[in-house]
Amino acid sequence: MSGSKADSRKERLDRGIKVRSxxxxxxxxxxxxxxxxxxxxxxxxxxxxxxxxLSGAPYWQRVISIVCSYSLLAIGxxxxxxxxxxxxxxxxxxxxxGAYVAALLNTSxxxxxxxxxxxxxxxxxxxxxxxxxxxxxxxxxxxxxxxLMYPLLAARIIEAFxxxxxxxxxxxxxxxPNAWVEQYVLILAVLVAVFGLRRFVEEDIGLxxxxxxxxxxxxxxxxxxxxxxKALGVFVASVLGCLAGACLSSMYMWAGLSxxxxxxxxxxxxxxxxxxxxxxxxxxIGCLILVPVSELLRDFGSLRIAVYSVVLxxxxxxxxxxxxxxxxxxxxxxxxxxxx
Amino acid sequence: MDIIIYGIINxxxxxxxxxxxxxxxxxxxxxxxxxxxxxxxxxYLTWILMNRVGLNYLLSALVALGLxxxxxxxxxxxxxIRVRGMPxxxxxxxxxxxxxxxxxxxxxxxxxGTFRLPPFVEGSVSIFGVxxxxxxxxxxxxxxxxxxxxxxxxxxxKLGLALKGMAQDERAAxxxxxxxxxxxxxxTAIGSMLAGAAAIILLPLGSIVVESGYHVLIMAVAVCIVGxxxxxxxxxxxxxxIGFAQILTVVLFGAHFQVVVALLAIVVTLIARPSGLxxxxxxxxxxx
Numbered sequence: 001m002s003g004s005k006a007d008s009r010k011e012r013l014d015r016g017i018k019v020r021s022x023x024x025x026x027x028x029x030x031x032x033x034x035x036x037x038x039x040x041x042x043x044x045x046x047x048x049x050x051x052x053x054l055s056g057a058p059y060w061q062r063v064i065s066i067v068c069s070y071s072l073l074a075i076g077x078x079x080x081x082x083x084x085x086x087x088x089x090x091x092x093x094x095x096x097x098g099a100y101v102a103a104l105l106n107t108s109x110x111x112x113x114x115x116x117x118x119x120x121x122x123x124x125x126x127x128x129x130x131x132x133x134x135x136x137x138x139x140x141x142x143x144x145x146x147x148l149m150y151p152l153l154a155a156r157i158i159e160a161f162x163x164x165x166x167x168x169x170x171x172x173x174x175x176x177p178n179a180w181v182e183q184y185v186l187i188l189a190v191l192v193a194v195f196g197l198r199r200f201v202e203e204d205i206g207l208x209x210x211x212x213x214x215x216x217x218x219x220x221x222x223x224x225x226x227x228x229x230k231a232l233g234v235f236v237a238s239v240l241g242c243l244a245g246a247c248l249s250s251m252y253m254w255a256g257l258s259x260x261x262x263x264x265x266x267x268x269x270x271x272x273x274x275x276x277x278x279x280x281x282x283x284x285i286g287c288l289i290l291v292p293v294s295e296l297l298r299d300f301g302s303l304r305i306a307v308y309s310v311v312l313x314x315x316x317x318x319x320x321x322x323x324x325x326x327x328x329x330x331x332x333x334x335x336x337x338x339x340x
Numbered sequence: 341m342d343i344i345i346y347g348i349i350n351x352x353x354x355x356x357x358x359x360x361x362x363x364x365x366x367x368x369x370x371x372x373x374x375x376x377x378x379x380x381x382x383x384y385l386t387w388i389l390m391n392r393v394g395l396n397y398l399l400s401a402l403v404a405l406g407l408x409x410x411x412x413x414x415x416x417x418x419x420x421i422r423v424r425g426m427p428x429x430x431x432x433x434x435x436x437x438x439x440x441x442x443x444x445x446x447x448x449x450x451x452x453g454t455f456r457l458p459p460f461v462e463g464s465v466s467i468f469g470v471x472x473x474x475x476x477x478x479x480x481x482x483x484x485x486x487x488x489x490x491x492x493x494x495x496x497x498k499l500g501l502a503l504k505g506m507a508q509d510e511r512a513a514x515x516x517x518x519x520x521x522x523x524x525x526x527x528t529a530i531g532s533m534l535a536g537a538a539a540i541i542l543l544p545l546g547s548i549v550v551e552s553g554y555h556v557l558i559m560a561v562a563v564c565i566v567g568x569x570x571x572x573x574x575x576x577x578x579x580x581x582i583g584f585a586q587i588l589t590v591v592l593f594g595a596h597f598q599v600v601v602a603l604l605a606i607v608v609t610l611i612a613r614p615s616g617l618x619x620x621x622x623x624x625x626x627x628x
Contacts, residue, residue, distance in 0.1 A: 087428050135607070138610060142610065144371075148558075160597060262439075269432055305439055305440075306439070306443040308436075309436040309437065309438075309443065313437055316433045317422050317423065317433070320429065
C-alpha cells in the first residue's frame with residue numbers, strides 16, 4: 001500500500017477499452033475484440049494444451065483429469081450457491097450417485113464408458129433431484145445441513161444393506177479407451193459447463209434463479225413456483241456432479257463408498273472460495289491450484305483436508321472475493337488514490 | 341425395561357451433544373459447524389494432559405475444558421466475527437475450522453482405538469434387572485445436572501440473562517447496553533465448553549476417534565432441527581424423541597440404522613413442521 005494515506009481514498013474507474021468493448025461496436029475494432037477474447041482464449045487454450053504439455057508425465061496427466069472432475073463439481077457448487085442460493089455441502093453425494101450409476105450401467109448392462117458416462121450424468125441428476133425435492137423448501141443454513149447429511153447417509157445405507165457390493169464397491173468398470181480420450185472428454189465437459197452455464201445464467205431463467213436467491217418471497221409473489229426452479233438448479237448442479245463421478249469411476253475402474261467421501265464435499269467449496277464465487281470460471285482456477293497441491297500433499301494423508309480447510313478459512317476471512325474477481329478488477333479497472 | 345433405561349441414557353447423551361450447538365445458534369445465529377471438532381478436541385486434550393503431562397483426571401478434564409473454551413472464543417473473535425451475517429460464509433468458515441481441527445488431529449496420530457479415557461468409576465449396577473455400568477449412570481446424572489446448572493445460569497445470573505436477551509432480540513438487547521459482539525464470544529466459548537463437557541462425560545464409554553466428531557455434529561444438528569433451532573426446551577425434548585426412537589430401532593432392526601433414524605427425523609420434521617417442535621417466531625420465514 002504505497003500511496004495509502006489517511007486523507008485519501010482509492011478510486012476505481014473502468015478502463016476506456018472496457019467501456020468501449022461493452023457495446024456491440026467492439027466488433028468493429030481488432031483491439032477491442034482482442035481485449036474481450038484474450039482472457040477467454042487464454043483459459044480455453046491453456047486447458048486444451050495442458051495434456052500435451054504434460055504428455056511426458058502420465059502421472060500429472062491423470063492429475064489433469066482429476067482437476068477437471070473436481071472442476072465440474074465445483075462449477076455445480078458455484079452455480080447452486082451463487083445463482084440459486086442453495087449451499088450444498090454434500091458434493092460427495094452427486095459424485096457417489098454418478099459413479100455408482102455409471103458403474104452399474106457398465107458392469108450390469110455392458111454399456112461402453114463413452115455412452116454410460118453421459119447417461120449416468122442424466123440419470124444420476126434425475127435421481128439426485130428427486131431425492132433432494134423434500135428439502136427444497138429449505139434455504140440457507142437448513143439446506144446446507146441437510147445436504148451435508150446426504151452423502152453420509154448414502155454411505156451408511158449402502159453399508160447397512162450391503163447394496164452394490166457393499167464395502168467392496170463395484171469392481172471391473174471399463175476405463176476410457178486411452179488417456180487422451182479421458183482428458184479431452186473431461187476438458188471439453190469443463191469448457192462446455194463453464195461457458196454454457198455463463199450463458200444460461202444470463203438468460204431470463206437466470207434472472208429468476210437470482211431472484212430466488214435474493215428474495216424468494218418476491219419471486220413467489222410474482223406467481224412463480226420457486227420449488228420448480230430450485231429443483232432445476234439442483235438438477236443442473238447434480239448433472240455436473242454425477243458427470244464428475246461417472247468419469248472418476250471410469251478413471252479408477254471402480255465405484256465404491258469412498259466416492260461419497262468428504263474430499264468431494266470440501267474441495268469444490270474451497271476451490272470456489274479461492275477462485276471466486278459467482279464467476280463460474282473461478283472454481284476451475286481454484287481446482288487448478290488446489291488439486292495439484294493436494295497431489296503433492298498425498299503423502300501426508302488427512303493433512304490435505306486440514307490444509308484445505310485452513311486455506312479456505314484464510315480466503316473467506318482475508319480475501320473473500322477470490323482470485324478471479326480480483327484479476328477481473330485489475331483487468332477492467334484502474335485504481336488511483338485521490339485526495340478527499 | 342432396558343429400552344426405557346437405555347433410551348433415557350441415549351437421550352441424555354444426545355441432549356448433551358446438542359445443547360452447546362443450540363446455545364450458540366440461539367444467541368448469535370451462528371451454526372457452529374465446528375461443534376463436533378471441539379468435542380473430539382476436548383477428549384484428546386484431556387487424554388494428552390493425563391497421559392503426557394501427568395495431571396490427574398479431574399484436573400486435566402478441567403484444564404481441557406478451559407482450553408476448549410478459549411479456543412472457541414478465539415475462533416469466534418478471530419474468524420467468525422468477520423463473516424457474521426453472511427450465512428454461507430459462516431457455515432463454510434466454521435465447517436472448515438472444524439475440518440481443520442479434526443483432520444489435523446487425524447494426521448497428528450489420532451486414529452484407532454488406542455486413545456481412551458477411563459470411566460469415572462469402574463463397575464456396574466443392576467437397575468430393575470438391567471445391568472448398567474456406573475459411567476452411564478454418571479452420564480444421566482451429570483447430564484441432568486449440567487442442564488439444570490445451565491438453566492439456573494441463564495435465568496439467574498446477569499451474564500445468562502444478557503445471553504437470553506441477545507437470543508430473544510439482539511437489537512433490543514443492544515439498546516440496553518449489552519455488547520452483542522462480546523456476548524457472542526462468551527456464547528461461543530460456553531457452547532464450546534458444553535461440547536467439551538459432553539465429550540468428557542460421554543467419551544469414557546468408547547474411545548476417542550475422529551469419526552465421532554462428525555457423528556456428534558450430525559446428532560447435534562438433528563436434535564436442534566427437530567427441536568427447533570435455538571430453542572433449549574425443544575432441544576431437550578427432541579433429544580428424548582430421537583434417543584428413544586434410536587434405541588427402538590436398534591432393538592427392532594439393528595444398530596446400522598441408528599443414524600438413519602436421526603436423518604429421517606430431520607427430513608420428516610422439515611417437511612411437516614419446518615420450524616421444529618418448539619421453533620420460535622421468524623424461524624419459519626428464515627428457513628422456508
